[in-house]
Ligand SMILES: NC(=O)c1ccc[n+]([C@@H]2O[C@H](COP(=O)([O-])OP(=O)(O)OC[C@H]3O[C@@H](n4cnc5c(N)ncnc54)[C@H](O)[C@@H]3O)[C@@H](O)[C@H]2O)c1
């Protein structure tokens with residue numbers, strides 16, 4: 001069975017391609033390499049023993065998307081990762097984000113609407129909840145006004161899919177709301193490769209640990225949490241990748257209860273920034289150089305998932321601990337810097 005993975009050379013996409021191939025799916029990747037390297041294909045091939053088909057296409061070019069689907073009429077499912085994801089950049093360049101994250105989604109859905117049946121998985125984010133009123137966050141928590149154009153593209157994206165599914169009987173979709181993905185494949189063949197200075201906590205920690213950055217700034221220790229630092233739900237990227245496979249299987253097997261569904265993908269456990277640092281120090285055996293600085297504008301105090309619905313409906317549960325995920329991130333960082 002042939003599955004299209006857009007953004008399949010990226011961080012989460014590449015790990016998902018591995019899990020799909022391990023399950024026997026035939027994978028076609030589309031990526032424009034705007035935030036990834038073609039070498040990722042070698043990593044995927046080394047792990048799975050199979051090189052996925054790769055087409056370098058910019059999904060903003062609608063005619064190329066149309067032409068792709070004409071050539072690949074047997075595609076039965078699409079996992080749509082391709083998007084721009086830097087929150088700060090989205091504030092500076094909102095139209096770039098609306099074009100890349102919303103425009104490409106519309107083109108994709110237009111093509112899938114032409115088919116008799118299609119399954120579609122969308123990369124959403126817990127950012128849609130903003131600072132939720134209660135923890136853990138269930139899928140029924142209200143969607144709060146977005147803090148950034150990036151966050152808005154996830155909210156609007158979900159609405160576009162919901163509205164399209166309502167009038168397109170052959171289209172079945174699932175939006176997965178990721179909490180905080182981290183880590184790398186245990187083989188260290190693929191992992192997270194941020195361009196420039198990492199904006200996210202875990203790659204900043206591992207880059208500091210390996211000596212690429214001098215010091216981690218911890219953004220605020222005066223939040224109302226156990227140690228004053230913010231709480232997040234860090235989900236191992238391999239667990240997250242597996243959630244995509246089971247979500248896809250749910251749609252392909254006709255087991256979905258609605259033709260548009262939403263699931264949280266997290267561990268259900270919150271960790272503070274200082275706990276994440278402790279985990280790094282434990283698995284690496286190194287002291288991390290960090291200092292407490294002012295809060296980062298826009299940060300919420302706490303976000304962790306209620307995964308009851310995902311556990312029950314998808315039959316999926318995160319398996320790896322923070323320490324295991326951190327160890328994989330550290331192994332990967334050391335490998336790419338050696
Ligand atoms: N990493 C996170 O913390 C996180 C959290 C929640 C949601 N998400 C979402 O998950 C998805 C994947 O995230 P990631 O961390 O793997 O990001 P990533 O940047 O590593 O992967 C995205 C991939 O899409 C490609 N791409 C971007 N625009 C494209 C276009 N126009 N045409 C073709 N390819 C294009 C990039 O080259 C890249 O390889 C994104 O939609 C992101 O918004 C990520």
Ligand SMILES: O=c1ccn([C@@H]2O[C@H](COP(=O)(O)OP(=O)(O)O[C@H]3O[C@H](CO)[C@H](O)[C@H](O)[C@H]3O)[C@@H](O)[C@H]2O)c(=O)[nH]1
Pocket residue numbers: 087125126127150178179180181199200201202204216217218219220229230231232273296299
């Ligand atoms: O150098 C850093 C980087 C981060 N942090 C702290 O570490 C925590 C996690 O920060 P990240 O930037 O890694 O993740 P966020 O939860 O802030 O946000 C990210 O994950 C979200 C959940 O999916 C959304 O996708 C969002 O768009 C994306 O940037 C936050 O408390 C942040 O203040 C630091 O202290 N120092």
